Amino acid sequence: MARKRQAVSLSKTIMTELVLPNHTNALGTAFGGVIVSWMDIAAAIAAQRFCGSSVVTASIDALHFLSPVKLGHVVNLVAQVNYAGRTSMEVGVRIDAENPISGERTYTAKAYLTFVAIDETGNAVTVPEALVESDDEQRRYRQAEIRRKARLELARELKQAQREKRPA
Ligand SMILES: CC(C)(COP(=O)(O)OP(=O)(O)OC[C@H]1O[C@@H](n2cnc3c(N)ncnc32)[C@H](O)[C@@H]1OP(=O)(O)O)[C@@H](O)C(=O)NCCC(=O)NCCS
Numbered sequence: 001m002a003r004k005r006q007a008v009s010l011s012k013t014i015m016t017e018l019v020l021p022n023h024t025n026a027l028g029t030a031f032g033g034v035i036v037s038w039m040d041i042a043a044a045i046a047a048q049r050f051c052g053s054s055v056v057t058a059s060i061d062a063l064h065f066l067s068p069v070k071l072g073h074v075v076n077l078v079a080q081v082n083y084a085g086r087t088s089m090e091v092g093v094r095i096d097a098e099n100p101i102s103g104e105r106t107y108t109a110k111a112y113l114t115f116v117a118i119d120e121t122g123n124a125v126t127v128p129e130a131l132v133e134s135d136d137e138q139r140r141y142r143q144a145e146i147r148r149k150a151r152l153e154l155a156r157e158l159k160q161a162q163r164e165k166r167p168a
Contacts, residue, residue, distance in 0.1 A: 006128035008137055011050035011081040011091070015042040019073050029068035030075070035095065036063065038077055039111055043091040046079040047115040050089060051127040055115035058088060061151065063111040067097070074098040075108070082137075083144030087124040088116045090144040112147060 015038065023034045040057055047055045069075060076096045083090040095109040117127045132141045 003126060004128040005131045006050055006084075007131045007133060008050065008081045008084075008141075009133065011046040011079075013042050013046040013049065013077075013079040015045075015077040015079070017075040017077070019069055019071050019075060021071065024071050027068070028071050030070075032065060035065070035069070035075070035109055036060070036111075038075065039063075039079075039093045039095070039109070040113065042077040042079040043093050043111075043113040044115060046081055046091050047089050047113075047117075050081040050084070050130075051117045053117040053119065053125055053127070055089075055117050058114045058116050059151065060111055060113045062147070063109070065109045067106050067108050069097040069108055070099075072100065074100050076105070080140075081130060082112070082140040083148065084127050084130040085148065086126055088114050089127055089130075090114050090148060092140060092144075112144070114148075114151070 017038055019030045023030050025031045040060070044055055044057065074097070076098055077093060079091050079093045081089050082092045091113050093111050093113065094107070096105045097108040098105050117125045119125045130141065132138050
């Protein structure tokens with residue numbers, strides 16, 4: 001049976017947070033782990049919107065913090081599915097921090113998260129094929145394919161190295 005196609009644009013998720021004292025480190029800027037948890041939530045919502053199933057986070061990669069976020073500043077997260085495999089999806093998340101007084105925005109962090117769709121018994125299930133429409137979506141899809149290849153190749157090589165290390 002042909003797989004359903006789903007427009008990746010339907011997965012677009014926008015989330016806004018405010019950096020409060022309990023989110024900060026000793027320097028008075030947002031703690032990286034808090035930002036990662038917000039990224040994971042925004043990206044999981046995007047993945048679920050795309051596939052219509054529950055999802056689990058399989059991996060997070062290319063996580064970059066580009067600039068610190070100050071206490072009292074607003075964190076704007078945008079997440080969207082870039083690519084869909086058979087049961088997994090890559091979601092890209094971009095974060096821009098916002099000074100609530102001046103309105104100035106600063107590109108703060110980005111990451112790519114892979115989610116696997118699961119059924120109620122925890123088994124991986126097929127996701128729809130990704131329908132990419134805009135030039136940006138097509139570029140993100142091609143780049144996600146390259147990252148996926150590299151990710152799976154690295155996982156294979158590490159497994160192989162582990163096997164070779166084990167005594168017979
Ligand atoms: C993620 C998980 C379901 C993958 O299970 P698995 O048996 O290794 O999966 P498979 O080898 O059958 O691969 C299933 C899909 O996951 C992808 N995948 C598996 N490991 C991956 C990884 N480390 N990074 C990215 N993708 C991965 C595979 O490429 C495959 O995608 P495809 O169907 O689109 O080709 C499993 O490792 C798991 O349950 N991990 C814990 C998840 C979790 O608790 N997350 C945190 C809380 S949500």
